[in-house]
Amino acid sequence: MVSVTLESGGQGDPLPAGRTNWMGKTDPDGFCSIKVNGVEQGLNSIGFNIVVLKHADQNPPEQYSCFDTCKDPTSPKALVDFLKKIQPGRIVLMAACKSICDCVTQELCDELVKLGSGYFGKGMAELSGAHRGESWVMAAKQGGGLIKESFRAGGSGPTVETFDI
Numbered sequence: 001m002v003s004v005t006l007e008s009g010g011q012g013d014p015l016p017a018g019r020t021n022w023m024g025k026t027d028p029d030g031f032c033s034i035k036v037n038g039v040e041q042g043l044n045s046i047g048f049n050i051v052v053l054k055h056a057d058q059n060p061p062e063q064y065s066c067f068d069t070c071k072d073p074t075s076p077k078a079l080v081d082f083l084k085k086i087q088p089g090r091i092v093l094m095a096a097c098k099s100i101c102d103c104v105t106q107e108l109c110d111e112l113v114k115l116g117s118g119y120f121g122k123g124m125a126e127l128s129g130a131h132r133g134e135s136w137v138m139a140a141k142q143g144g145g146l147i148k149e150s151f152r153a154g155g156s157g158p159t160v161e162t163f164d165i
Contacts, residue, residue, distance in 0.1 A: 002053070004139060005162045006148075007033040008095045011133030012155035022046045022097050030098025030133075031158075036061065046070050046098050048079055053091040062090065069103045076108040083111050088143035091165060096136040099154070101127045112138075116146030135159040 007016075009031040015021060021029045022044055034042030034051045042049045045066035052063040063086075067079040086092060092115060104120075104127055112120040117138055120127070133154025139147040139161075152159045 002165050003035075003037050003162070004093060004165060005033065005035040005038075005160070006093060006095050006137035006139065007031070007158055007160045008097065008135035008137045008151075009158040010096065010135040010152070010154040011099050013135055013152075013158050016158070020044075032095035032097040034064075034093050034095050036093070041093075042095060044097060047072075047075060047096070048100055049095050049097055050082070051093040052086055053093070054087075055091075066097075069100050069108075070098055071102070073103045076103055076105040080105075080108050080111045083115065086142045090142045091147070092138075092140050092142055094136075094138045096134070099133045100136065101132055101134070115142065116140040117149055118146075119149060119151050137161050139163070139165070 011030050014028050021031045032049050041051045041061050043066045047068040047070050049066045051061045054062045067075040069075050106124050109120040134151050135158050136151040137159050138149040148161050148163055150159050150161050
């Protein structure tokens with residue numbers, strides 16, 4: 001069994017004490033954390049941060065990466081390709097940093113829904129405007145469905161989920 005803590009701070013969310021945002025500053029401007037058994041494995045970089053575990057007690061992770069869907073219009077396709085290459089049965093841990101919906105595509109939403117997301121099943125029209133700056137975390141098993149997903153409106157405080165797999 002592994003203990004996981006996923007944290008996501010959207011644009012404008014206050015930083016927890018002692019934390020820095022994705023730029024290494026103490027101003028609220030987005031942050032994230034992916035901890036596995038108390039050890040930070042996430043990159044705290046803007047956009048989607050992902051950690052992939054082959055099995056629950058794996059340390060270090062099999063893969064980790066980030067995709068800047070805030071500013072890079074090519075990142076949704078790169079993220080879709082990354083997700084499609086994850087082998088069945090792998091545990092996928094994800095946390096948003098700042099805002100993830102700025103460059104999101106329908107193809108990316110569809111891939112995240114396949115992974116188990118309900119949040120990205122809302123449709124592009126809803127995601128492209130009202131959901132900017134939200135905090136979001138998700139854990140899923142590739143080919144096995146959703147483990148946990150949670151989100152909060154931008155500026156209403158970070159999303160934090162702690163659970164065992």
